[in-house]
Amino acid sequence: MKKIISLALAATLVTAAAGITAYAVEYPGGTQNAVITTSVAPTFTVVIPTDTTVNFNSTSTDFGAVSLDSAQIAPDKAVKVELNASGTLKNSGDNAKTIAYTINNKDVGAEFTEATYKVQGEHTDLTIDIAQTEWDAAFAGDYSDTVSFNISYVDAQ
DSSP states (O other): OHHHHHHHHHHHHHHHHHTOOOOOOOOOOSOOOOOOOOOOOOEEEEEOOOOOOOOTTOSEEEEEEEEEEEEEOOTTEEEEEEEEOOSEEEESSOTTOEEEOEEEETTTTEEOOEEEEOSTTOEEEEEEEOOHHHHHHOOSSOEEOOOEEEEEEEEOO
Protein backbone atom coordinates (compact mmCIF):
# COMPACT_ATOMS: atom_id res chain seq x y z
CA MET A 1 0.00 0.00 0.00
CA LYS A 2 2.90 2.29 0.77
CA LYS A 3 4.17 1.84 -2.79
CA ILE A 4 0.81 2.76 -4.28
CA ILE A 5 0.59 5.92 -2.17
CA SER A 6 4.18 6.82 -3.07
CA LEU A 7 3.49 6.26 -6.78
CA ALA A 8 0.26 8.28 -6.60
CA LEU A 9 2.04 11.10 -4.79
CA ALA A 10 4.90 11.08 -7.31
CA ALA A 11 2.45 11.13 -10.22
CA THR A 12 0.60 14.06 -8.66
CA LEU A 13 3.83 16.03 -8.23
CA VAL A 14 4.91 15.34 -11.82
CA THR A 15 1.49 16.40 -13.13
CA ALA A 16 1.48 19.58 -11.01
CA ALA A 17 5.02 20.50 -12.05
CA ALA A 18 4.11 20.13 -15.73
CA GLY A 19 1.75 23.18 -15.44
CA ILE A 20 4.46 25.50 -14.08
CA THR A 21 6.55 27.45 -16.54
CA ALA A 22 9.83 28.85 -15.31
CA TYR A 23 11.81 31.54 -17.09
CA ALA A 24 15.43 32.32 -16.59
CA VAL A 25 16.34 36.02 -16.63
CA GLU A 26 19.74 36.77 -17.87
CA TYR A 27 21.39 39.52 -15.84
CA PRO A 28 24.48 40.88 -17.58
CA GLY A 29 25.86 42.46 -14.40
CA GLY A 30 26.96 46.07 -13.97
CA THR A 31 24.66 49.07 -13.75
CA GLN A 32 21.25 48.96 -15.38
CA ASN A 33 19.01 52.03 -15.87
CA ALA A 34 15.28 52.61 -15.82
CA VAL A 35 13.72 55.77 -17.26
CA ILE A 36 10.92 57.50 -15.37
CA THR A 37 8.84 60.01 -17.34
CA THR A 38 5.88 62.31 -16.83
CA SER A 39 4.25 65.19 -18.63
CA VAL A 40 2.79 68.41 -17.21
CA ALA A 41 0.33 70.18 -19.49
CA PRO A 42 0.61 73.97 -19.57
CA THR A 43 -2.01 75.66 -17.40
CA PHE A 44 -2.42 79.23 -16.27
CA THR A 45 -4.95 81.64 -14.79
CA VAL A 46 -4.98 85.29 -15.80
CA VAL A 47 -7.03 87.78 -13.82
CA ILE A 48 -8.27 90.89 -15.61
CA PRO A 49 -9.97 94.01 -14.26
CA THR A 50 -13.69 93.95 -13.56
CA ASP A 51 -16.33 96.48 -14.60
CA THR A 52 -15.35 99.91 -13.27
CA THR A 53 -17.09 103.23 -12.75
CA VAL A 54 -15.08 106.39 -13.30
CA ASN A 55 -16.22 109.26 -11.13
CA PHE A 56 -16.95 112.61 -12.80
CA ASN A 57 -13.86 114.87 -13.00
CA SER A 58 -11.50 112.05 -11.98
CA THR A 59 -8.39 112.32 -14.12
CA SER A 60 -7.00 108.98 -12.94
CA THR A 61 -9.00 105.97 -11.70
CA ASP A 62 -7.53 102.64 -10.57
CA PHE A 63 -8.60 99.91 -12.98
CA GLY A 64 -7.20 96.96 -11.05
CA ALA A 65 -4.52 94.79 -12.54
CA VAL A 66 -3.79 92.17 -15.14
CA SER A 67 -2.06 89.34 -13.28
CA LEU A 68 -0.78 85.84 -13.84
CA ASP A 69 -2.26 84.20 -10.72
CA SER A 70 -1.23 80.61 -11.32
CA ALA A 71 1.01 79.16 -13.96
CA GLN A 72 2.68 76.00 -15.14
CA ILE A 73 4.36 77.21 -18.30
CA ALA A 74 7.07 75.63 -20.46
CA PRO A 75 10.46 77.38 -20.17
CA ASP A 76 10.30 78.63 -23.75
CA LYS A 77 6.69 79.90 -23.51
CA ALA A 78 4.85 82.89 -22.03
CA VAL A 79 1.32 84.21 -21.53
CA LYS A 80 0.56 87.29 -23.58
CA VAL A 81 -2.28 89.67 -22.70
CA GLU A 82 -3.35 92.23 -25.29
CA LEU A 83 -5.80 95.05 -24.60
CA ASN A 84 -8.27 96.17 -27.23
CA ALA A 85 -9.86 99.49 -26.23
CA SER A 86 -11.38 102.18 -28.42
CA GLY A 87 -10.23 104.95 -26.09
CA THR A 88 -13.63 106.60 -26.36
CA LEU A 89 -16.49 106.61 -23.88
CA LYS A 90 -19.76 107.13 -25.81
CA ASN A 91 -22.80 108.97 -24.52
CA SER A 92 -25.77 106.58 -24.34
CA GLY A 93 -28.14 109.27 -25.67
CA ASP A 94 -25.91 110.45 -28.51
CA ASN A 95 -22.94 108.36 -29.68
CA ALA A 96 -21.42 111.49 -31.27
CA LYS A 97 -20.84 112.86 -27.74
CA THR A 98 -17.68 111.25 -26.40
CA ILE A 99 -15.02 111.41 -23.71
CA ALA A 100 -11.50 110.27 -24.67
CA TYR A 101 -9.61 108.05 -22.22
CA THR A 102 -6.46 105.95 -22.03
CA ILE A 103 -5.71 102.84 -20.04
CA ASN A 104 -2.22 103.16 -18.63
CA ASN A 105 0.35 101.01 -16.91
CA LYS A 106 0.30 102.64 -13.47
CA ASP A 107 3.98 101.91 -12.74
CA VAL A 108 5.31 103.16 -16.07
CA GLY A 109 2.80 105.93 -16.74
CA ALA A 110 2.46 104.92 -20.38
CA GLU A 111 -0.46 103.50 -22.31
CA PHE A 112 -1.02 99.78 -21.79
CA THR A 113 -1.53 97.78 -24.98
CA GLU A 114 0.02 94.41 -24.11
CA ALA A 115 2.21 92.55 -21.65
CA THR A 116 3.92 89.17 -21.54
CA TYR A 117 4.12 87.14 -18.34
CA LYS A 118 6.31 84.10 -17.61
CA VAL A 119 6.20 83.73 -13.83
CA GLN A 120 3.27 83.28 -11.49
CA GLY A 121 2.59 86.53 -9.63
CA GLU A 122 3.68 88.89 -12.39
CA HIS A 123 1.17 91.69 -12.86
CA THR A 124 0.53 95.11 -14.36
CA ASP A 125 -1.43 97.70 -12.36
CA LEU A 126 -3.72 99.76 -14.59
CA THR A 127 -5.39 103.16 -14.45
CA ILE A 128 -8.06 104.81 -16.59
CA ASP A 129 -6.92 108.37 -17.33
CA ILE A 130 -9.12 111.15 -18.65
CA ALA A 131 -7.78 114.65 -19.26
CA GLN A 132 -9.52 117.48 -17.42
CA THR A 133 -10.20 119.17 -20.77
CA GLU A 134 -12.30 116.10 -21.75
CA TRP A 135 -14.39 116.46 -18.58
CA ASP A 136 -14.79 120.20 -19.16
CA ALA A 137 -16.15 119.61 -22.68
CA ALA A 138 -18.37 116.61 -21.79
CA PHE A 139 -22.15 116.73 -22.24
CA ALA A 140 -24.37 115.44 -19.47
CA GLY A 141 -25.38 111.78 -19.66
CA ASP A 142 -24.16 108.24 -19.13
CA TYR A 143 -21.04 107.14 -21.01
CA SER A 144 -19.59 103.69 -21.53
CA ASP A 145 -17.19 101.58 -23.55
CA THR A 146 -16.25 97.91 -23.53
CA VAL A 147 -12.63 96.80 -23.52
CA SER A 148 -11.38 93.32 -24.41
CA PHE A 149 -8.40 91.38 -23.13
CA ASN A 150 -7.01 88.79 -25.55
CA ILE A 151 -5.03 86.10 -23.70
CA SER A 152 -2.73 83.70 -25.55
CA TYR A 153 0.03 81.14 -24.92
CA VAL A 154 3.02 82.20 -27.04
CA ASP A 155 6.71 81.57 -27.62
CA ALA A 156 8.80 83.52 -25.12
CA GLN A 157 10.79 86.41 -26.52
